[in-house]
Amino acid sequence: MYLLETEGLSYQFRKEETVLNNIQLQVPEGSIYGFLGPNGAGKTTTLKLVLGLLRKQKGRVRIFGKDLDFDRLSILQQTGSLIESPSLYLHLTARENLLLYQRIYQCNPNRISYVLELTGLSHTGNKRCSSFSLGMNQRLAIAVALLHNPRLLILDEPTNGLDPSGIIEMRELLRSINRNMGITILISSHLLSEIEKLATHTGIINNGSLVFQGTFSQLMQQQQAACSLFYKTSDNLAAQTFLRQRNIVVDMDQDTLILPLLPREEIARINRELMKEGIDLFQVHAPETSLEQTFMNLINQN
Amino acid sequence: MKLLTASLQAEWMKTKRSAAWWLVITGGLLIPVILLIGRFYNHELIPAENAAPIVWTKFYSRAWNYMGNLLLPMGVILVTSLVAQVEVRNNTWKQLHTAPLPYSIIFLSKLTVILSLLLLGFVLFNLATFGMITLPAVFYQDVFFPKAPFPFKGMLLGNAKFFLDMLPIVAFQFLLSLQFRNFLIPIGAGFGLYVASMIGMNWKYGYILPYIYSSYEFSGKSTIGATQFNFHWLPAIYCLLFTGISYIIYLTKADKT
Structure with a gap:
């Protein structure tokens, strides 16, 4: 059961320009879901659609198991949001801004001080x-978004324009809100480092399409599965034949053999057998995949 | 009803310390205060003026003449645009539209607050005009409070007519302010239409201009052309028409940020 789900969410500003294409967001309850993507990828448009700020063209949005089209008010009663820059009445004080929303949400006035x-x-x-x-x-x-004690908080780039100490403060605040109050947070950002430090789950969007969704460890696993292993031997042709006989897909690029990334134990076994066959190993290389590299690979693939 | 009350309270709070609020207070008091200063300056005329049986009508007409012809339409254009655009200026449409309020309630609350401010301006203006007529008696021993009976019914009717005359301006300015993010568009269009109405005062079909009716009050006309049709129906019709269009545009806007 997901607290927030979208099905086939698509959006076009103009006929020829698809901004979102079949977005299937799945935000688990109690998670901090980092919605990652470069500028212009479609993060804000997705969040606006999820909140009903843009008229939906295609797809469904379900929050708390309810359809946004039919239960907009009851969904919004339990949702707090901050889209792009802060929305505040600048001629009023902090307390007056909160008092105004306290009237709208009809929540306990003690929440303002809290x-x-x-x-x-x-x-x-x-x-x-x-x-x-x-x-x-x-x-x-x-504070406005939290005033009515929501179950879900939707934040669009809340650290934009903040200095490093402000970013740290914001991160700590969100973490404590999630842990201590059990509020599910959907937060968008174009900064991987920011999301990596905060989120439990992530969705990566690029050019309007969701290219990954899951936990960070799933992201690393998925990327590693697509990685390669590089061999340089004394006799590449003999080594290629030997490996193919064992049903291992091998490509050759100049003086290097390229294999799919295998478990460590399997690599050790192949190495021993090649040595037994009299083939010397000059180099065995499995490039380290950082989260940043994984992110860039996903973005560039798309 | 609970939601409407909550929304009205919130909308009213937004006017606190706002330019619209100060404009209503200043606009309501300005003309009576200027006239009061004039009376004090020519204080030797006050005893005779206050003793005259037409004292109330004379000064109320004078105050309304300045107010209705110029200050009131200008003030309504400014106040309506300022209140309706508070969300644009503060970039708060997106926050308001993610609050659990039906769009119709938001629309109705904003319009109600504008009309309440207009009403407040009328009340202030009437009280200040009353003060302008009666206050000299407090300061000068030879001046008495007016003895003529206060024309309560006539004054209420006059106020109601001016209020009605302002409704097309409120409705059209509201429409423009919700439709355009640039503050200059509703203000520019409003002033432009007002000037066009002034120019059209002597035009045979001038009564079709929606910003003309407060000036029309002073022309002595109560019917349209040679017909027996009371022109006060026109501001009411315009108001309903503009409000309806404005509501449809607001409701069907694809981007509510």
Whole structure:
């Protein structure tokens, strides 16, 4: 059971320009789901569709098991959001902004002091939001999103424009919200390092298509399965014949044999057998795959 | 009903310390205060003026003349655009549209707050005009409070007519402000239409101009052309028409950010 699911979500701004193509997001309950992708990949459009801010053209959005088309208000009652930049009434104070939303959500007025405390803004008093720093406004926007104690928080690039200490503060805040309150967080970013440090699950979008979805360890496994092993031997032709006899797919590129990445034990066994056949091994190389490289590979493949 | 009340409260809070709020207060008080200063300047005329049986009508008409012909339409154009565009200026449409409120409630609340501000402006203007007529009696020993009975019914009717005359302006400015993100478009269009209405005052078919009706009040006409049709139906019809179009445009907007 996923807290948020989309089925076949597609979107076009113009007829010839497909912005999203068959997006199947699956956000597990209790997770921090990092929605990753380069700028212009379709992250914000997806999140706007999920929140009903853009009129849906194709596909379905289900949140808390309910269809957005039929239960929009009850879904929004349990969802907090921050899309792109903070949305605040700059001529009002932090407390007044929250009071305004407290009326709309009809939640307990004590929540105002609670979320101000949680986001470290209880000292702002009569200061208007127009004189807040970007970091403070960003935190206030999170406070607004948390005011009604939502089950799901949807945040679109919440660390945009923050300095390094602001980014760390934001990360800690989100982590504690997830752990201590059990709030599921769907957070988008174009920064892999940011998502890697925070998220439990990830979805990678590129050119409007979801190219990966799962946990980070699944991402690494998937990528490693697509990796290769490089051999340089004293007799590449004999080694190729020997390996093919054992049903191992081998390609040759100049003086290098290319095999699919195999388990470590299998590599050791092949090495021993090649040595027994009198073939010397000059080099056995399995390139390390970093998460960053994996991400770039996925983006470039697409 | 609970949602509408909550939304109205929220919309009203947004006007706090806003330019629209100050404009309503200033606009409501400006003309009576200027006239009061004028009365104090010519204070030797006040005893005779306050003793005259037409004192209320005379000063209310004078105040409404300045207000209705110029300040009121301009003020309505500005206040409506300022209130309707508060979300654009603060980039808050997306937050408001992800709140659990039906679109119809959001639309209705905004329009109600604009009309409430307009009503507040009317109340302030009337109270200040009352003060303008009566206050000199507090400061000068030889000046008495007006003895003539206060024309309550006539004053209410006059206010109601001006309020009705303003409704097409409110509705059209609201439509423009919801449709365009650039603040200059509703303001520019509003002022342009107002000037066009002034030019069209002597035109045979001037009554079709939606921004003309408050000036029409002073022309002594109450019917359209040679017909017996009361022109006050026209602002009501325009208001309903513009509000309907505006609601449909708002509801069917594909991008609600």
